[in-house]
Amino acid sequence: MSGLRLVHAHGDRITVTDPVGGTELLAYVYRPEAAWEAPKPYIHPLRTLAGDVVTDYRPNDHRWHKGLSLTASQLSGANLWGGNSYVHGEGYLELPERVGSMAHVAFDEVAAAGDGAVIAERLTWHPHSGELWADEHRRIEVHDVDRASGSWALTWTSAVTNRREEPLRFGSPTTAGRELAGYTGLFWRGPRAFRDGRIIGPDGEGPELMASQSPWLALSGEHDGADGHATVVFAHAPENDHAGQRGTHPAHWFVRNDPFAGIAPSWAYFDELELAPGDTLTRRYRIVVADGAWERQEIADYLKTHPW
Numbered sequence: 001m002s003g004l005r006l007v008h009a010h011g012d013r014i015t016v017t018d019p020v021g022g023t024e025l026l027a028y029v030y031r032p033e034a035a036w037e038a039p040k041p042y043i044h045p046l047r048t049l050a051g052d053v054v055t056d057y058r059p060n061d062h063r064w065h066k067g068l069s070l071t072a073s074q075l076s077g078a079n080l081w082g083g084n085s086y087v088h089g090e091g092y093l094e095l096p097e098r099v100g101s102m103a104h105v106a107f108d109e110v111a112a113a114g115d116g117a118v119i120a121e122r123l124t125w126h127p128h129s130g131e132l133w134a135d136e137h138r139r140i141e142v143h144d145v146d147r148a149s150g151s152w153a154l155t156w157t158s159a160v161t162n163r164r165e166e167p168l169r170f171g172s173p174t175t176a177g178r179e180l181a182g183y184t185g186l187f188w189r190g191p192r193a194f195r196d197g198r199i200i201g202p203d204g205e206g207p208e209l210m211a212s213q214s215p216w217l218a219l220s221g222e223h224d225g226a227d228g229h230a231t232v233v234f235a236h237a238p239e240n241d242h243a244g245q246r247g248t249h250p251a252h253w254f255v256r257n258d259p260f261a262g263i264a265p266s267w268a269y270f271d272e273l274e275l276a277p278g279d280t281l282t283r284r285y286r287i288v289v290a291d292g293a294w295e296r297q298e299i300a301d302y303l304k305t306h307p308w
Helices: 296-305
Strands: 005-009 013-018 023-029 042-046 068-071 085-087 091-093 101-113 116-126 134-146 151-162 168-171 185-189 198-200 216-222 229-236 242-244 247-249 253-256 262-265 273-275 280-291
Touching (some): 005 101, 023 134, 185 229, 216 262, 273 280, 280 296
Antiparallel strands (some): 005 013, 042 068, 085 091, 101 116, 116 134, 134 151, 151 280, 168 273, 198 216, 229 280, 242 247, 253 262
């Protein structure tokens, strides 16, 4: 069977394509974009094996939402998420002096072999003023392409090292005082058609899973312009569990299906996460992209038969 095909348009993006079906599974875009949107690399489009897109890009409600990306909504007073910044007691304000960036430095590995592909990248994190706050080593792996089940998987690993002489404080609008807005970290913005999609967890479903804790969370939606559904599953690696003020747990989930579909395993939903100078924060996630409306047991069985 032919392996995945990887194409690098230098200075712009890397695409990974399934040659059997001819589907471009993802485009990893690292070209810098608008400063107000907190420039950072992102994945869009992200597609199922059948070729249906399961990400959105610059929607009119949040221009800084771009597919699947790593973000920091509140970082020691800076906003690496993009757009307006939340200020307690005042709401969201236009504060361009708070909006920072994540900059591509170099790729350590860009390769495809068999039914797998790897993008390993070095990045730097900066506040608006431009000084170096953090280094990141990022590794994105495409694997477990399964045409029988119509699914494939992506593992995203990020290791962020504090390069300041003082702690980096990861927070969110909720740590700053806004309820049910604990978004930060890895963030997926689903397509408009996935609004009101079905949110599924191991022990429940629906929007009430906002701020819940569990090893995985999924959202299933119905496509516009194509027949059928798709399911996107997010899972924590076991080592992501960490001790905080609320006990040892996987991160709290930020999840919505109204007014848009989005999922983020938040680094700092209720409590700030402090990273000391020179220390490294490492998180690893698996995203399963599947054709069809998967049920809870189907998701659980998949994750059991595809261990970390």
